[in-house]
Amino acid sequence: xxxxxxxxxxxxxxxxxxxxxxxxxxxxxxxxxxxxxxxxxxxxxxxxxxxxxxxxxxxxxxxxxxxxxxxxxxxxxxxxxxxxxxxxxxxxxxxxxxxxxxxxxxxxxxxxxxx
Amino acid sequence: xxxxxxxxxxxxxxxxxxxxxxxxxxxxxxxxxxxxxxxxxxxxxxxxxxxxxxxxxxxxxxxxxxxxxxxxxxxxxxxxxxxxxxxxxxxxxxxxxxxxxxxxxxxxxxxxx
Numbered sequence: 379x380x381x382x383x384x385x386x387x388x389x390x391x392x393x394x395x396x397x398x399x400x401x402x403x404x405x406x407x408x409x410x411x412x413x414x415x416x417x418x419x420x421x422x423x424x425x426x427x428x429x430x431x432x433x434x435x436x437x438x439x440x441x442x443x444x445x446x447x448x449x450x451x452x453x454x455x456x457x458x459x460x461x462x463x464x465x466x467x468x469x470x471x472x473x474x475x476x477x478x479x480x481x482x483x484x485x486x487x488x489x490x491x492x493x
Numbered sequence: 494x495x496x497x498x499x500x501x502x503x504x505x506x507x508x509x510x511x512x513x514x515x516x517x518x519x520x521x522x523x524x525x526x527x528x529x530x531x532x533x534x535x536x537x538x539x540x541x542x543x544x545x546x547x548x549x550x551x552x553x554x555x556x557x558x559x560x561x562x563x564x565x566x567x568x569x570x571x572x573x574x575x576x577x578x579x580x581x582x583x584x585x586x587x588x589x590x591x592x593x594x595x596x597x598x599x600x601x602x603x604x605x606x
Contacts, residue, residue, distance in 0.1 A: 420596030434591025
């Protein structure tokens with residue numbers, strides 16, 4: 379059974395550009411969460427989507443947006459990139475929308491560098 | 494706001510010794526507490542978790558304890574091995590209608606042979 383996959387693996391952009399990151403969940407997982415991990419810090423929650431609806435949003439500006447597709451895969455979009463957006467972007471998926479009963483599995487992440 | 498504090502930030506032990514990492518959470522509504530191990534350049538991997546209706550859980554050399562009154566939970570690794578060397582993150586979840594994990598700042602564990 380394939381794990382959570384993310385694409386691309388690495389990405390280099392310049393300030394002001396736009397980026398789209400993708401996440402494919404484990405088969406049967408309907409919830410996708412996105413996290414930003416700056417070097418040396420713990421992951422910070424950005425979004426959660428469950429059954430294609432936004433379940434929660436972290437303390438990130440409106441430049442960050444996401445969506446979930448009918449096949450439960452998800453995209454994270456970041457507009458007007460800033461140097462501070464450089465980070466590892468992780469997605470985590472789970473069976474249902476209740477982490478108290480279901481483990482969240484992380485993908486390998488997308489390393490975004492903004493120059 | 495929601496916050497998880499984690500200590501220590503670095504921990505060095507001799508192979509075979511025990512290691513203990515402690516976390517404190519702020520929101521009493523939290524009900525799920527996972528621990529993740531992250532090796533350099535890799536994804537966080539769940540190593541053990543505990544739910545609020547349990548005070549202790551053990552899986553071979555790893556154990557977690559939870560004190561809901563004190564809002565405190567700890568990771569215990571016994572008989573440490575060099576391959577245990579990594580960054581460990583605690584997290585808390587279960588507040589509101591979202592499953593967001595609030596992570597601690599991480600503990601870099603080094604196990605010397």
